[in-house]
Structures are given as C-alpha cells and as structure tokens.
Amino acid sequence: MRIAHVSDSHLTNPEGVATSVGTTVALLRAAGHRVVLHCPGPLSRCRRRPGEVPSLSVPTRPYRLALPRPPSAPVDVVHVHTTGPLGVAGLRWAATRGVPTVLTWHTDLVAYAEHYPEIPIGAAYAGLRLGLRWRAGDLWALAHAGPGRQARLAALGRTLLAHTTVLIAPSAKTAAMMATMAGRTPVVVLPTPAASPHADADDRRRLRARLGIPADAPVLLAVGRATPEKNPELLLAAFAQVRRELPAARLVLLGARRHRLAVRRMARRYGVTGALHMLRPVPRHRVGGYYRAADVLAFASTTDTQGLVLAEAEAYGLPVAMVDTLLAGRPGTGTTRPVAEPSPAAFGALVTRLLTERELRGAVIRDGRAAATEWSAERYLAELVKLYASLPPVSVAGTAIGKARRGDAEARSERPVGPAPGTGRGCSSWRSSMRRW
Numbered sequence: 001m002r003i004a005h006v007s008d009s010h011l012t013n014p015e016g017v018a019t020s021v022g023t024t025v026a027l028l029r030a031a032g033h034r035v036v037l038h039c040p041g042p043l044s045r046c047r048r049r050p051g052e053v054p055s056l057s058v059p060t061r062p063y064r065l066a067l068p069r070p071p072s073a074p075v076d077v078v079h080v081h082t083t084g085p086l087g088v089a090g091l092r093w094a095a096t097r098g099v100p101t102v103l104t105w106h107t108d109l110v111a112y113a114e115h116y117p118e119i120p121i122g123a124a125y126a127g128l129r130l131g132l133r134w135r136a137g138d139l140w141a142l143a144h145a146g147p148g149r150q151a152r153l154a155a156l157g158r159t160l161l162a163h164t165t166v167l168i169a170p171s172a173k174t175a176a177m178m179a180t181m182a183g184r185t186p187v188v189v190l191p192t193p194a195a196s197p198h199a200d201a202d203d204r205r206r207l208r209a210r211l212g213i214p215a216d217a218p219v220l221l222a223v224g225r226a227t228p229e230k231n232p233e234l235l236l237a238a239f240a241q242v243r244r245e246l247p248a249a250r251l252v253l254l255g256a257r258r259h260r261l262a263v264r265r266m267a268r269r270y271g272v273t274g275a276l277h278m279l280r281p282v283p284r285h286r287v288g289g290y291y292r293a294a295d296v297l298a299f300a301s302t303t304d305t306q307g308l309v310l311a312e313a314e315a316y317g318l319p320v321a322m323v324d325t326l327l328a329g330r331p332g333t334g335t336t337r338p339v340a341e342p343s344p345a346a347f348g349a350l351v352t353r354l355l356t357e358r359e360l361r362g363a364v365i366r367d368g369r370a371a372a373t374e375w376s377a378e379r380y381l382a383e384l385v386k387l388y389a390s391l392p393p394v395s396v397a398g399t400a401i402g403k404a405r406r407g408d409a410e411a412r413s414e415r416p417v418g419p420a421p422g423t424g425r426g427c428s429s430w431r432s433s434m435r436r437w
Helices: 016-030 085-097 109-113 118-129 136-142 147-162 172-182 204-211 232-245 260-270 284-293 308-315 344-356 358-374 377-390 400-411 427-434
Strands: 002-006 034-041 052-057 064-066 077-080 101-104 166-169 187-189 219-223 250-254 276-279 296-299 320-322
Touching (some): 016 034, 064 085, 077 085, 085 118, 109 147, 118 136, 118 147, 136 147, 147 172, 219 232, 219 284, 232 344, 250 284, 296 308, 320 344
Parallel strands (some): 002 034, 034 052, 101 166, 219 250, 219 296, 296 320
C-alpha cells in the first residue's frame, strides 16, 4: 500500500505527536508498505531526506515551520497528523485528487490555545485555506480567549472533519471530545502502542548515582514539558504533600526545556527545591533508563489526548498515578489506572500509597504490564492497515474542499495559472501549480 503521512512536527521533536508519527511510520515500513513522511526538514536540499520539506526553526519553540507543500506522488491513502500548514496542504491535495484521508487528532486545540498564541494564528490560516469565510470579527474572536475563540475552533474542527474520510482518536476521551464535531465522519479509537522496553546503558543504580539520588530514596518521575498546560504546579504541590510522609522522596522532571525559571519559583514556594531534579529532554532511547530509576510516574496533566508516557511507563513496570479520569482506561485490557482528584492532597495521597502499599503497587504494576503486552505494536499495525484497506473511494466533486477549490479556480479564471499537478508536463509546471497551495 502507498501511504503519505503528513505532520508539521519533525521526528526529532521530543513530544507525543512526533513519537506517535515515528512509531506508526516505522511499523508500516517494516511491514513492507511504501510510506513517505512529509514533515519539516532542513533548508538545505542536500540535507533533506525524501518527503522532508524546507523549514525554519521557530524562536523559543521546539519545532520548525515548514512550507505548505503537499505530497508529490500518487498514493492510496493520505494520513494527516497535524493541522498546521503541511497538514492543511495534505488535506487539500487529497481532496482535489479523490484520495481517502485519515486524520489523527493528537492535540486538544481548545485547551492549548490558552497557552500557545500560535494556535489561534494557525487556526485562522487553516480556516481560510479550507474555505471558512471568516471576517475580521472572527479573526478578532480567535485572538482572544473566551467563548468566541472556542466557537471558532469548534467550527474549524467541524470543517476539518467534514473533509476527512475517517478520524482516528488516540483515546476514548478524544473520541468523546470530537463527537460533536464529527458529523458523518466515522471516529475510530486507535491508541499508539508503547515501544517495547529495551536495554540501554543506564541501569537504576548508575542513573541515580549520576543524579545524586540515594539508591533507597523514593523517586517520582514526570516525563514531558513543564509548561502550564501540563499542570506543573499541581505536581509540585502534590510532591510537597508526599514529602511530609516520605521526607527522602525526590522528583525528577524529565523534558523540561521551557518555563524552567517558573518551575523553580514554584518549587521554592512549596519548599521542595532541594529534592527537585529538572532535566532537559534526552534522546528517546535513553528515556527507558529513567523509567527504571523511578518508583512512580506522576502524571498531572488533564489536557493530553492520549498520554503516551502512561503506556510507556507501564511497559517498564512503573506504576502510574494520575488525575485525568478520562485517560484512566488502559488500551487493550480495559483495566483502569489509579486516579485521584486534581488536588494536591488527593494526588499526593495516591502517590504516597503507590510508594508505600506493596499490595496495591504490585497489582498496579501487574495490570499495567498486561495492558502494554495486550495492546502490542503488532495489534495496532493490524488494526491500522485494516482501517486503510476499508476506506471507501472519495469523489472529488463530493468533497467540500473540492467545491471550495473549484470556486477558487473560477474566481481566478481570468488570471493565467500553470497546468494542474499530475499532468506530466515537467517539473516547472509542477512547481508553478504548487504555488497555489
């Protein structure tokens, strides 16, 4: 099968979207499918791999902004993972060629828009490119927090899904969130599997020694950003509660690149500065050592659509404590993870129990490992390929983007344009047509 994956997140970005995309592409290629990943790449042509698009680093952000170039070769399926310039170009390209499109909804745009001003900007771009007739008042509403922004983001979600053959939700939580926007678009829950644990150079004792953590100290681990949408304040406040019962406890924040000063200020306020180890992101193959070195994964976020680190930790035999009841269900077995109210006292009490109650801890570890084994990479791949194979043919005339695209062409009918892509008239014609995207 020929599959184009499209993502505005480059694979070296240490976050969930890149991890999910990288896992999916690697599994499909290993199974013999012809997969091209269209994602941000270096500016220099000689350094770019097939499918990579010229891009620039975004100041103060861990990602790159790519030119909105769509796929350039015939494919059977287009699988879009993001709604940035590349993702929107992929949707439009697929719709005008009648190619079935799968969209995975990785990010809660409404929740993240409160913390990332680029999300409303990107939403304005996506809406205009997809044919939403937004006027100045709509753009003003997008730029300001409140019901107006939420309504416009919901309208964008409905438009995206109206042009999508199937929506993949990485969790039941995300499926429920998108149900009101989906309309007639089928929604399939398909979580990304956790990578199998593998040996690395860092065992528990060696890594603790390098961090200056005693071998017998209880260690809480949090993996990912320490930015406000991940709720680091709740995590630190709960950790302060844990230290009242277990004064030797330590907290390792792995992946904290931004907001480090704000986190240190919070740690000072809660009196846990001396027990906090704040580390920058490490390569993915080294994360397993930190799971082995810890005793509990503390997950304070309520804005994640999947929480890949939950399944990763469980695959390594690390129990999880969390506050998001909507992500408590484990893929595969249907068992639930320990969950607390999102308050420092309740969350801290749950973490303390997992550190001190041997029976509870053993049961949580056992259930977590069973779920990680049940929802394997092989099972995920089989479900995904079956979904691709079941996609119905798409009529160009019947797609909303196709109609909008024809309307755009009619509006520009008096201006000279290059030949349509795919007519076989050479690279210059192809580049000319791409400018319209």
